[in-house]
Amino acid sequence: VDPSAQRPATADPAPLAELIAELAPQLGNRGLLTAPVDVEPYLVDHRRLYRGRTLLVAAPATTAEVQAVVQACAARGIPIVPHGGNTSYCGGATPTESGVEVVLATTRLRQVRAVDPANNSITVEAGCRLADVQDAAAANGRLFPLSLGSEGSCTIGGNLSTNAGGTAVLRYGMMRELVLGLEVVLPDGRVLDQLRGLRKDNTGYDVKQLFIGAEGTLGVITAACLKLFPAPAGHATAWVGLASAADAVTLLGVLQSALGDALTTYELVPTIALDLVLEHVPDTTAPLSSNHPMHALVEVTLSALDSDLPARLEQALGAAHERGLVGDAVVASSLAQREALWKLRETIPEAQTREGASLKHDVAVPTSDVPAFIDAGRAIVERSIPGARLVAYGHLGDGNLHFNVSPPKLGAGPGNARDFLAHGPALKRELHDLVAQFRGSFSAEHGIGRLKVGELERYEDPVALDVMRRIKRALDPQGLMNPGKVLDDGR
Numbered sequence: 001v002d003p004s005a006q007r008p009a010t011a012d013p014a015p016l017a018e019l020i021a022e023l024a025p026q027l028g029n030r031g032l033l034t035a036p037v038d039v040e041p042y043l044v045d046h047r048r049l050y051r052g053r054t055l056l057v058a059a060p061a062t063t064a065e066v067q068a069v070v071q072a073c074a075a076r077g078i079p080i081v082p083h084g085g086n087t088s089y090c091g092g093a094t095p096t097e098s099g100v101e102v103v104l105a106t107t108r109l110r111q112v113r114a115v116d117p118a119n120n121s122i123t124v125e126a127g128c129r130l131a132d133v134q135d136a137a138a139a140n141g142r143l144f145p146l147s148l149g150s151e152g153s154c155t156i157g158g159n160l161s162t163n164a165g166g167t168a169v170l171r172y173g174m175m176r177e178l179v180l181g182l183e184v185v186l187p188d189g190r191v192l193d194q195l196r197g198l199r200k201d202n203t204g205y206d207v208k209q210l211f212i213g214a215e216g217t218l219g220v221i222t223a224a225c226l227k228l229f230p231a232p233a234g235h236a237t238a239w240v241g242l243a244s245a246a247d248a249v250t251l252l253g254v255l256q257s258a259l260g261d262a263l264t265t266y267e268l269v270p271t272i273a274l275d276l277v278l279e280h281v282p283d284t285t286a287p288l289s290s291n292h293p294m295h296a297l298v299e300v301t302l303s304a305l306d307s308d309l310p311a312r313l314e315q316a317l318g319a320a321h322e323r324g325l326v327g328d329a330v331v332a333s334s335l336a337q338r339e340a341l342w343k344l345r346e347t348i349p350e351a352q353t354r355e356g357a358s359l360k361h362d363v364a365v366p367t368s369d370v371p372a373f374i375d376a377g378r379a380i381v382e383r384s385i386p387g388a389r390l391v392a393y394g395h396l397g398d399g400n401l402h403f404n405v406s407p408p409k410l411g412a413g414p415g416n417a418r419d420f421l422a423h424g425p426a427l428k429r430e431l432h433d434l435v436a437q438f439r440g441s442f443s444a445e446h447g448i449g450r451l452k453v454g455e456l457e458r459y460e461d462p463v464a465l466d467v468m469r470r471i472k473r474a475l476d477p478q479g480l481m482n483p484g485k486v487l488d489d490g491r
Protein backbone atom coordinates (compact mmCIF):
# COMPACT_ATOMS: atom_id res chain seq x y z
CA VAL A 1 0.00 0.00 0.00
CA ASP A 2 1.34 3.40 -0.92
CA PRO A 3 -0.32 5.81 1.56
CA SER A 4 0.52 8.77 -0.69
CA ALA A 5 -1.77 7.31 -3.34
CA GLN A 6 -4.72 7.62 -0.96
CA ARG A 7 -3.93 11.04 0.40
CA PRO A 8 -6.22 13.91 -0.64
CA ALA A 9 -4.30 16.02 -3.14
CA THR A 10 -5.60 19.54 -2.58
CA ALA A 11 -7.20 21.72 0.06
CA ASP A 12 -10.68 21.98 -1.38
CA PRO A 13 -13.16 24.25 0.46
CA ALA A 14 -16.11 22.02 -0.45
CA PRO A 15 -15.32 19.27 2.06
CA LEU A 16 -14.98 21.93 4.79
CA ALA A 17 -18.47 23.31 4.16
CA GLU A 18 -19.89 19.79 4.11
CA LEU A 19 -18.00 18.82 7.24
CA ILE A 20 -19.22 21.84 9.16
CA ALA A 21 -22.79 21.30 8.00
CA GLU A 22 -22.65 17.69 9.19
CA LEU A 23 -20.96 18.35 12.53
CA ALA A 24 -22.49 21.69 13.58
CA PRO A 25 -25.72 20.26 15.01
CA GLN A 26 -23.73 17.97 17.31
CA LEU A 27 -20.62 20.03 18.17
CA GLY A 28 -22.02 23.57 18.00
CA ASN A 29 -19.92 26.74 17.72
CA ARG A 30 -17.67 25.89 20.67
CA GLY A 31 -16.72 22.63 19.05
CA LEU A 32 -15.85 23.91 15.57
CA LEU A 33 -13.19 26.62 15.29
CA THR A 34 -12.43 28.31 11.99
CA ALA A 35 -11.67 31.97 12.87
CA PRO A 36 -7.93 32.62 12.38
CA VAL A 37 -7.56 33.93 15.93
CA ASP A 38 -9.05 30.69 17.37
CA VAL A 39 -7.09 28.41 15.06
CA GLU A 40 -3.69 30.08 15.39
CA PRO A 41 -2.58 28.40 18.69
CA TYR A 42 -2.95 24.97 17.05
CA LEU A 43 -0.67 25.72 14.11
CA VAL A 44 2.72 26.11 15.79
CA ASP A 45 4.52 23.54 17.92
CA HIS A 46 6.01 24.18 21.37
CA ARG A 47 9.58 24.58 20.10
CA ARG A 48 8.47 26.63 17.07
CA LEU A 49 10.07 24.16 14.69
CA TYR A 50 6.94 23.85 12.52
CA ARG A 51 4.07 26.05 11.36
CA GLY A 52 1.21 24.20 9.71
CA ARG A 53 -2.19 24.98 8.24
CA THR A 54 -5.55 23.40 8.92
CA LEU A 55 -9.02 23.16 7.45
CA LEU A 56 -10.67 23.37 10.83
CA VAL A 57 -10.07 22.80 14.52
CA ALA A 58 -12.66 20.43 15.97
CA ALA A 59 -13.00 20.44 19.75
CA PRO A 60 -15.43 17.64 20.65
CA ALA A 61 -16.68 17.48 24.24
CA THR A 62 -17.64 13.78 24.43
CA THR A 63 -16.51 10.43 23.04
CA ALA A 64 -19.61 10.42 20.81
CA GLU A 65 -18.58 13.81 19.40
CA VAL A 66 -15.03 12.52 18.74
CA GLN A 67 -16.62 9.58 16.95
CA ALA A 68 -18.73 11.93 14.84
CA VAL A 69 -15.66 13.96 13.81
CA VAL A 70 -13.62 10.86 12.96
CA GLN A 71 -16.47 9.28 10.99
CA ALA A 72 -17.19 12.47 9.06
CA CYS A 73 -13.49 12.85 8.20
CA ALA A 74 -13.06 9.17 7.29
CA ALA A 75 -16.03 9.37 4.90
CA ARG A 76 -14.35 12.25 3.05
CA GLY A 77 -10.72 11.07 3.25
CA ILE A 78 -9.79 14.03 5.47
CA PRO A 79 -6.74 13.47 7.71
CA ILE A 80 -6.88 14.20 11.46
CA VAL A 81 -4.17 15.54 13.78
CA PRO A 82 -4.91 14.82 17.48
CA HIS A 83 -3.80 17.73 19.65
CA GLY A 84 -3.48 17.79 23.47
CA GLY A 85 -1.46 20.33 25.46
CA ASN A 86 0.93 21.01 22.53
CA THR A 87 4.06 20.43 24.62
CA SER A 88 5.51 17.80 22.25
CA TYR A 89 9.21 18.32 21.59
CA CYS A 90 8.95 16.72 18.13
CA GLY A 91 6.11 18.59 16.40
CA GLY A 92 3.76 15.61 16.82
CA ALA A 93 0.58 17.65 17.41
CA THR A 94 1.11 20.24 14.65
CA PRO A 95 -0.63 19.90 11.28
CA THR A 96 1.50 19.80 8.14
CA GLU A 97 1.67 22.72 5.69
CA SER A 98 -0.85 20.99 3.35
CA GLY A 99 -3.90 22.67 4.89
CA VAL A 100 -6.04 19.57 4.25
CA GLU A 101 -6.02 18.23 7.82
CA VAL A 102 -8.48 18.71 10.67
CA VAL A 103 -6.93 19.33 14.08
CA LEU A 104 -8.84 17.40 16.74
CA ALA A 105 -8.27 19.27 20.01
CA THR A 106 -9.00 17.51 23.30
CA THR A 107 -9.44 20.73 25.30
CA ARG A 108 -13.10 19.97 26.06
CA LEU A 109 -12.57 16.32 27.07
CA ARG A 110 -11.76 17.34 30.64
CA GLN A 111 -13.97 15.19 32.90
CA VAL A 112 -12.61 13.10 35.74
CA ARG A 113 -15.11 10.28 35.24
CA ALA A 114 -14.42 8.29 38.42
CA VAL A 115 -11.97 7.90 41.28
CA ASP A 116 -11.85 4.49 42.95
CA PRO A 117 -9.45 4.64 45.94
CA ALA A 118 -10.22 1.03 46.90
CA ASN A 119 -9.13 -0.13 43.44
CA ASN A 120 -6.33 2.45 43.37
CA SER A 121 -7.54 3.77 40.03
CA ILE A 122 -8.81 6.94 38.40
CA THR A 123 -10.74 7.23 35.13
CA VAL A 124 -10.18 10.48 33.27
CA GLU A 125 -10.81 11.95 29.84
CA ALA A 126 -7.91 12.46 27.49
CA GLY A 127 -7.91 16.26 27.65
CA CYS A 128 -7.43 16.39 31.44
CA ARG A 129 -4.23 18.19 32.33
CA LEU A 130 -1.69 16.03 34.12
CA ALA A 131 -1.60 18.43 37.10
CA ASP A 132 -5.41 18.19 37.44
CA VAL A 133 -5.18 14.38 37.57
CA GLN A 134 -2.45 14.58 40.22
CA ASP A 135 -4.72 16.94 42.22
CA ALA A 136 -7.77 14.70 41.84
CA ALA A 137 -5.73 11.73 43.11
CA ALA A 138 -4.38 13.74 46.05
CA ALA A 139 -7.89 14.90 46.98
CA ASN A 140 -8.70 11.19 47.43
CA GLY A 141 -5.61 10.40 49.50
CA ARG A 142 -3.82 8.83 46.54
CA LEU A 143 -0.84 9.57 44.29
CA PHE A 144 -0.73 9.67 40.50
CA PRO A 145 3.04 9.54 40.16
CA LEU A 146 3.75 10.78 36.62
CA SER A 147 5.56 14.11 37.00
CA LEU A 148 6.97 16.30 34.20
CA GLY A 149 8.15 19.87 33.80
CA SER A 150 5.14 20.44 31.51
CA GLU A 151 2.53 19.01 33.90
CA GLY A 152 0.59 22.32 34.11
CA SER A 153 -0.23 22.17 30.39
CA CYS A 154 0.29 18.65 29.01
CA THR A 155 -2.70 16.29 28.86
CA ILE A 156 -3.23 12.64 29.73
CA GLY A 157 -3.93 11.89 26.04
CA GLY A 158 -0.57 13.44 25.11
CA ASN A 159 1.21 11.67 27.97
CA LEU A 160 -0.23 8.35 26.78
CA SER A 161 0.47 9.01 23.13
CA THR A 162 4.13 9.89 23.81
CA ASN A 163 4.51 7.30 26.61
CA ALA A 164 5.84 10.13 28.81
CA GLY A 165 8.49 9.53 31.47
CA GLY A 166 9.67 12.25 33.86
CA THR A 167 11.31 12.26 37.25
CA ALA A 168 9.70 9.28 39.02
CA VAL A 169 10.19 6.56 36.38
CA LEU A 170 12.78 4.80 38.52
CA ARG A 171 10.09 3.83 41.00
CA TYR A 172 6.78 3.98 39.14
CA GLY A 173 7.68 3.41 35.49
CA MET A 174 6.68 5.34 32.37
CA MET A 175 3.12 6.14 31.33
CA ARG A 176 2.71 2.70 29.73
CA GLU A 177 3.16 1.10 33.14
CA LEU A 178 0.57 3.40 34.73
CA VAL A 179 -2.35 2.42 32.50
CA LEU A 180 -5.08 -0.09 33.36
CA GLY A 181 -7.59 0.68 30.63
CA LEU A 182 -8.19 2.83 27.55
CA GLU A 183 -11.02 4.11 25.41
CA VAL A 184 -10.01 4.92 21.83
CA VAL A 185 -11.87 6.09 18.73
CA LEU A 186 -10.37 4.08 15.88
CA PRO A 187 -9.69 5.61 12.44
CA ASP A 188 -12.90 4.02 11.09
CA GLY A 189 -14.94 5.67 13.85
CA ARG A 190 -15.56 2.60 16.01
CA VAL A 191 -14.98 2.94 19.77
CA LEU A 192 -12.51 0.50 21.30
CA ASP A 193 -13.79 0.10 24.87
CA GLN A 194 -11.06 -1.28 27.09
CA LEU A 195 -11.76 1.25 29.83
CA ARG A 196 -11.44 -1.19 32.70
CA GLY A 197 -9.60 -1.01 36.01
CA LEU A 198 -8.14 -4.51 35.94
CA ARG A 199 -4.65 -5.43 37.07
CA LYS A 200 -5.01 -8.95 35.75
CA ASP A 201 -6.51 -9.67 32.34
CA ASN A 202 -4.83 -12.28 30.16
CA THR A 203 -7.49 -12.46 27.48
CA GLY A 204 -5.64 -12.38 24.19
CA TYR A 205 -3.49 -9.57 22.83
CA ASP A 206 -3.19 -6.48 25.02
CA VAL A 207 -4.67 -4.28 22.31
CA LYS A 208 -4.71 -1.04 24.31
CA GLN A 209 -0.90 -1.04 24.48
CA LEU A 210 -0.78 -0.33 20.72
CA PHE A 211 -2.11 3.17 21.26
CA ILE A 212 0.38 4.09 23.99
CA GLY A 213 3.35 5.78 22.34
CA ALA A 214 1.58 5.78 18.94
CA GLU A 215 1.56 9.61 18.85
CA GLY A 216 -1.95 9.78 17.46
CA THR A 217 -1.18 7.70 14.35
CA LEU A 218 -3.53 4.81 15.21
CA GLY A 219 -6.58 6.50 16.74
CA VAL A 220 -7.81 9.15 19.16
CA ILE A 221 -7.55 8.25 22.84
CA THR A 222 -10.65 9.63 24.56
CA ALA A 223 -10.28 8.31 28.13
CA ALA A 224 -8.00 6.23 30.33
CA CYS A 225 -8.17 4.31 33.58
CA LEU A 226 -4.87 5.00 35.40
CA LYS A 227 -3.13 3.39 38.37
CA LEU A 228 -3.01 5.23 41.68
CA PHE A 229 -0.70 4.62 44.64
CA PRO A 230 -0.95 5.37 48.36
CA ALA A 231 -0.22 9.04 49.02
CA PRO A 232 3.37 9.37 50.22
CA ALA A 233 3.96 10.34 53.84
CA GLY A 234 6.79 12.59 52.70
CA HIS A 235 10.09 12.71 50.88
CA ALA A 236 13.76 12.78 51.73
CA THR A 237 15.84 14.66 49.18
CA ALA A 238 19.61 14.91 48.91
CA TRP A 239 22.16 16.69 46.74
CA VAL A 240 25.37 14.72 46.38
CA GLY A 241 28.78 15.87 45.09
CA LEU A 242 30.72 13.19 43.19
CA ALA A 243 33.97 12.80 41.27
CA SER A 244 32.53 11.29 38.09
CA ALA A 245 29.53 9.78 36.28
CA ALA A 246 31.03 6.34 37.02
CA ASP A 247 30.85 7.11 40.76
CA ALA A 248 27.27 8.29 40.27
CA VAL A 249 26.35 4.89 38.77
CA THR A 250 28.11 3.07 41.62
CA LEU A 251 26.28 5.19 44.20
CA LEU A 252 22.95 4.44 42.49
CA GLY A 253 23.54 0.71 43.09
CA VAL A 254 24.57 1.35 46.69
CA LEU A 255 21.43 3.39 47.38
CA GLN A 256 19.16 0.86 45.68
CA SER A 257 20.55 -1.87 47.95
CA ALA A 258 20.12 0.32 51.04
CA LEU A 259 16.73 1.85 50.26
CA GLY A 260 15.00 -0.56 47.89
CA ASP A 261 12.28 0.78 45.67
CA ALA A 262 11.74 3.81 47.92
CA LEU A 263 14.38 5.41 45.68
CA THR A 264 12.19 7.48 43.36
CA THR A 265 14.51 9.95 41.65
CA TYR A 266 18.16 9.77 40.68
CA GLU A 267 19.17 12.69 38.45
CA LEU A 268 22.65 13.41 37.14
CA VAL A 269 23.79 17.05 37.11
CA PRO A 270 27.32 17.85 35.88
CA THR A 271 29.03 20.95 37.22
CA ILE A 272 28.60 22.83 33.95
CA ALA A 273 24.80 22.46 34.24
CA LEU A 274 24.80 23.60 37.87
CA ASP A 275 27.01 26.58 36.96
CA LEU A 276 24.63 27.62 34.15
CA VAL A 277 21.70 27.53 36.60
CA LEU A 278 23.58 29.53 39.25
CA GLU A 279 24.55 32.10 36.60
CA HIS A 280 21.20 32.52 34.85
CA VAL A 281 18.38 31.57 37.24
CA PRO A 282 17.49 34.05 40.00
CA ASP A 283 17.24 32.86 43.61
CA THR A 284 19.49 29.83 43.23
CA THR A 285 22.51 29.06 45.42
CA ALA A 286 25.19 26.37 45.34
CA PRO A 287 23.93 23.43 47.42
CA LEU A 288 27.38 22.36 48.69
CA SER A 289 30.30 24.44 49.96
CA SER A 290 32.85 22.43 47.96
CA ASN A 291 33.18 21.96 44.16
CA HIS A 292 32.61 18.60 42.47
CA PRO A 293 32.72 17.59 38.80
CA MET A 294 29.45 15.66 39.06
CA HIS A 295 26.31 15.79 41.19
CA ALA A 296 23.26 13.64 41.83
CA LEU A 297 19.82 14.76 42.98
CA VAL A 298 18.43 11.86 44.98
CA GLU A 299 14.92 11.48 46.34
CA VAL A 300 13.22 8.73 48.31
CA THR A 301 9.46 8.58 48.82
CA LEU A 302 8.27 7.72 52.29
CA SER A 303 5.27 5.55 53.02
CA ALA A 304 3.54 5.65 56.39
CA LEU A 305 5.75 2.79 57.66
CA ASP A 306 9.06 4.28 56.53
CA SER A 307 9.65 7.02 59.07
CA ASP A 308 13.30 5.96 59.43
CA LEU A 309 14.02 6.33 55.68
CA PRO A 310 15.57 9.83 55.89
CA ALA A 311 17.97 8.49 58.53
CA ARG A 312 18.75 5.46 56.32
CA LEU A 313 19.43 7.78 53.37
CA GLU A 314 21.81 9.87 55.51
CA GLN A 315 23.53 6.72 56.80
CA ALA A 316 23.96 5.31 53.31
CA LEU A 317 25.42 8.60 52.04
CA GLY A 318 27.65 8.84 55.15
CA ALA A 319 29.01 5.34 54.57
CA ALA A 320 29.61 6.14 50.89
CA HIS A 321 31.46 9.31 51.95
CA GLU A 322 33.70 7.34 54.31
CA ARG A 323 34.72 4.95 51.55
CA GLY A 324 35.50 7.89 49.25
CA LEU A 325 32.59 7.40 46.84
CA VAL A 326 30.78 10.60 47.83
CA GLY A 327 32.63 13.94 48.04
CA ASP A 328 29.98 15.79 49.99
CA ALA A 329 26.21 15.68 50.41
CA VAL A 330 23.32 17.59 51.92
CA VAL A 331 19.91 16.20 52.86
CA ALA A 332 17.09 18.76 52.70
CA SER A 333 15.85 19.61 56.18
CA SER A 334 12.73 21.54 55.11
CA LEU A 335 10.23 21.71 52.27
CA ALA A 336 11.82 25.00 51.18
CA GLN A 337 15.23 23.33 50.98
CA ARG A 338 13.77 20.41 49.01
CA GLU A 339 12.22 22.85 46.54
CA ALA A 340 15.51 24.74 46.25
CA LEU A 341 17.35 21.50 45.34
CA TRP A 342 14.69 20.56 42.78
CA LYS A 343 14.89 24.04 41.28
CA LEU A 344 18.57 23.45 40.55
CA ARG A 345 17.62 20.42 38.45
CA GLU A 346 14.40 21.64 36.86
CA THR A 347 15.73 24.98 35.62
CA ILE A 348 18.66 23.49 33.67
CA PRO A 349 16.74 23.74 30.34
CA GLU A 350 15.85 27.37 31.08
CA ALA A 351 19.45 28.19 32.06
CA GLN A 352 20.77 26.55 28.91
CA THR A 353 18.33 28.54 26.79
CA ARG A 354 19.48 31.77 28.44
CA GLU A 355 23.09 30.84 27.71
CA GLY A 356 22.24 30.76 23.99
CA ALA A 357 21.51 28.26 21.24
CA SER A 358 21.92 24.58 22.02
CA LEU A 359 21.97 21.26 20.20
CA LYS A 360 19.72 18.73 21.96
CA HIS A 361 19.73 14.94 21.98
CA ASP A 362 17.37 12.78 24.08
CA VAL A 363 19.21 9.50 24.36
CA ALA A 364 19.13 6.35 26.49
CA VAL A 365 21.67 3.58 27.01
CA PRO A 366 21.78 0.92 29.73
CA THR A 367 22.53 2.75 33.00
CA SER A 368 25.76 0.79 33.43
CA ASP A 369 26.99 2.15 30.06
CA VAL A 370 26.27 5.82 30.80
CA PRO A 371 29.85 6.75 31.88
CA ALA A 372 31.42 5.14 28.78
CA PHE A 373 28.77 6.76 26.58
CA ILE A 374 29.44 10.21 28.05
CA ASP A 375 33.20 9.83 27.51
CA ALA A 376 32.80 8.69 23.89
CA GLY A 377 30.14 11.33 23.19
CA ARG A 378 32.28 14.09 24.71
CA ALA A 379 35.16 13.13 22.41
CA ILE A 380 32.82 13.44 19.40
CA VAL A 381 31.54 16.84 20.55
CA GLU A 382 35.05 18.21 21.17
CA ARG A 383 36.30 16.98 17.81
CA SER A 384 33.24 18.22 15.88
CA ILE A 385 32.88 21.70 17.39
CA PRO A 386 36.09 22.98 18.99
CA GLY A 387 35.33 24.71 22.28
CA ALA A 388 31.68 23.52 22.43
CA ARG A 389 30.45 22.63 25.91
CA LEU A 390 28.74 19.31 26.64
CA VAL A 391 25.84 19.63 29.09
CA ALA A 392 24.82 15.96 29.59
CA TYR A 393 22.31 15.71 32.43
CA GLY A 394 19.12 13.91 33.31
CA HIS A 395 17.46 10.75 34.46
CA LEU A 396 20.52 8.61 35.25
CA GLY A 397 18.36 6.10 37.14
CA ASP A 398 16.66 5.34 33.79
CA GLY A 399 19.83 5.55 31.65
CA ASN A 400 18.27 8.61 29.94
CA LEU A 401 20.42 11.67 29.28
CA HIS A 402 19.65 15.03 27.75
CA PHE A 403 22.89 15.06 25.81
CA ASN A 404 22.87 18.76 25.03
CA VAL A 405 25.64 20.92 23.63
CA SER A 406 26.09 24.64 24.29
CA PRO A 407 28.21 26.89 22.05
CA PRO A 408 31.78 27.74 22.96
CA LYS A 409 32.26 30.61 25.37
CA LEU A 410 32.59 33.87 23.46
CA GLY A 411 35.77 33.91 21.38
CA ALA A 412 36.53 30.21 21.93
CA GLY A 413 34.96 28.66 18.82
CA PRO A 414 32.26 29.08 16.10
CA GLY A 415 31.37 32.76 16.47
CA ASN A 416 27.61 33.07 16.21
CA ALA A 417 24.55 30.93 16.85
CA ARG A 418 24.02 30.22 13.14
CA ASP A 419 27.59 28.91 12.69
CA PHE A 420 27.19 26.82 15.82
CA LEU A 421 23.80 25.37 14.86
CA ALA A 422 25.11 24.51 11.38
CA HIS A 423 27.13 21.76 13.07
CA GLY A 424 23.89 20.20 14.37
CA PRO A 425 23.08 17.63 11.65
CA ALA A 426 26.61 16.19 11.44
CA LEU A 427 26.93 16.07 15.22
CA LYS A 428 23.52 14.40 15.56
CA ARG A 429 24.51 11.75 13.04
CA GLU A 430 27.72 10.88 14.90
CA LEU A 431 26.02 10.87 18.32
CA HIS A 432 23.09 8.77 17.15
CA ASP A 433 25.51 6.33 15.49
CA LEU A 434 27.23 6.10 18.87
CA VAL A 435 23.87 5.47 20.56
CA ALA A 436 23.26 2.64 18.07
CA GLN A 437 26.66 1.12 18.92
CA PHE A 438 25.54 1.03 22.56
CA ARG A 439 22.20 -0.50 21.46
CA GLY A 440 20.53 2.54 22.99
CA SER A 441 17.63 4.80 21.96
CA PHE A 442 17.91 8.07 20.02
CA SER A 443 14.56 9.16 21.48
CA ALA A 444 14.17 8.04 25.06
CA GLU A 445 11.29 10.25 26.13
CA HIS A 446 10.11 12.58 23.43
CA GLY A 447 8.92 10.19 20.73
CA ILE A 448 9.30 10.61 16.96
CA GLY A 449 6.68 13.17 15.95
CA ARG A 450 7.68 14.78 12.69
CA LEU A 451 11.20 15.70 13.78
CA LYS A 452 12.66 12.20 14.07
CA VAL A 453 10.88 10.29 11.29
CA GLY A 454 14.14 9.97 9.35
CA GLU A 455 16.00 8.76 12.44
CA LEU A 456 13.44 5.99 13.00
CA GLU A 457 13.82 4.88 9.38
CA ARG A 458 17.58 4.85 9.78
CA TYR A 459 18.05 3.20 13.15
CA GLU A 460 15.00 0.99 13.79
CA ASP A 461 15.28 -2.74 13.21
CA PRO A 462 13.80 -3.30 9.69
CA VAL A 463 11.63 -6.11 10.99
CA ALA A 464 10.22 -3.86 13.71
CA LEU A 465 9.57 -1.13 11.11
CA ASP A 466 7.76 -3.63 8.92
CA VAL A 467 5.58 -4.70 11.87
CA MET A 468 4.80 -1.04 12.61
CA ARG A 469 3.75 -0.40 9.01
CA ARG A 470 1.54 -3.50 8.99
CA ILE A 471 -0.18 -2.38 12.21
CA LYS A 472 -0.64 1.12 10.78
CA ARG A 473 -2.13 -0.28 7.56
CA ALA A 474 -4.41 -2.68 9.41
CA LEU A 475 -5.90 0.02 11.64
CA ASP A 476 -5.66 3.03 9.34
CA PRO A 477 -5.78 1.80 5.74
CA GLN A 478 -6.54 5.29 4.42
CA GLY A 479 -3.50 6.76 6.25
CA LEU A 480 -5.65 9.48 7.84
CA MET A 481 -4.44 9.52 11.45
CA ASN A 482 -1.69 12.11 12.01
CA PRO A 483 -0.02 11.67 8.61
CA GLY A 484 3.67 12.42 8.31
CA LYS A 485 4.31 11.55 11.97
CA VAL A 486 6.27 8.54 13.29
CA LEU A 487 6.34 6.55 10.02
CA ASP A 488 7.60 7.86 6.70
CA ASP A 489 4.58 8.03 4.39
CA GLY A 490 6.36 9.85 1.62
CA ARG A 491 5.63 13.39 2.80
Ligand SMILES: Cc1cc2nc3c(=O)[nH]c(=O)nc-3n(C[C@H](O)[C@H](O)[C@H](O)COP(=O)(O)OP(=O)(O)OC[C@H]3O[C@@H](n4cnc5c(N)ncnc54)[C@H](O)[C@@H]3O)c2cc1C
Pocket residue numbers: 046081082083084085086087088089091092093106126127147148149150153154155156157158159160161162163164165166167215216217219220221222445446449482485
Ligand atom coordinates in the same frame (compact mmCIF):
# COMPACT_ATOMS: atom_id res chain seq x y z
C1 LIG B 1 8.88 21.88 29.84
C2 LIG B 1 8.67 20.49 29.30
C3 LIG B 1 9.12 19.41 30.03
C4 LIG B 1 8.94 18.11 29.55
N1 LIG B 1 9.41 17.09 30.30
C5 LIG B 1 9.22 15.83 29.86
C6 LIG B 1 9.69 14.74 30.64
O1 LIG B 1 10.31 14.90 31.68
N2 LIG B 1 9.43 13.50 30.18
C7 LIG B 1 8.75 13.28 29.00
O2 LIG B 1 8.52 12.11 28.65
N3 LIG B 1 8.34 14.28 28.24
C8 LIG B 1 8.55 15.56 28.63
N4 LIG B 1 8.11 16.59 27.85
C9 LIG B 1 7.49 16.29 26.55
C10 LIG B 1 6.23 15.48 26.72
O3 LIG B 1 6.08 14.55 25.66
C11 LIG B 1 4.98 16.25 26.82
O4 LIG B 1 5.06 17.26 27.80
C12 LIG B 1 3.66 15.46 27.03
O5 LIG B 1 3.74 14.09 27.25
C13 LIG B 1 2.84 15.67 25.80
O6 LIG B 1 1.52 15.93 26.17
P1 LIG B 1 0.63 16.99 25.39
O7 LIG B 1 -0.74 16.91 25.95
O8 LIG B 1 1.25 18.34 25.40
O9 LIG B 1 0.64 16.37 23.94
P2 LIG B 1 0.74 17.11 22.52
O10 LIG B 1 2.02 17.84 22.39
O11 LIG B 1 -0.50 17.90 22.27
O12 LIG B 1 0.74 15.83 21.55
C14 LIG B 1 1.79 14.92 21.60
C15 LIG B 1 1.48 13.76 20.64
O13 LIG B 1 0.38 13.01 21.12
C16 LIG B 1 -0.70 13.02 20.18
N5 LIG B 1 -1.93 13.14 20.98
C17 LIG B 1 -2.26 14.08 21.89
N6 LIG B 1 -3.45 13.79 22.45
C18 LIG B 1 -3.88 12.64 21.88
C19 LIG B 1 -5.04 11.83 22.04
N7 LIG B 1 -6.01 12.14 22.91
N8 LIG B 1 -5.16 10.71 21.28
C20 LIG B 1 -4.21 10.36 20.38
N9 LIG B 1 -3.09 11.11 20.19
C21 LIG B 1 -2.93 12.22 20.94
C22 LIG B 1 -0.44 14.19 19.27
O14 LIG B 1 -0.97 13.99 17.98
C23 LIG B 1 1.08 14.21 19.24
O15 LIG B 1 1.56 13.29 18.32
C24 LIG B 1 8.29 17.90 28.30
C25 LIG B 1 7.82 19.00 27.57
C26 LIG B 1 8.01 20.28 28.05
C27 LIG B 1 7.52 21.44 27.24
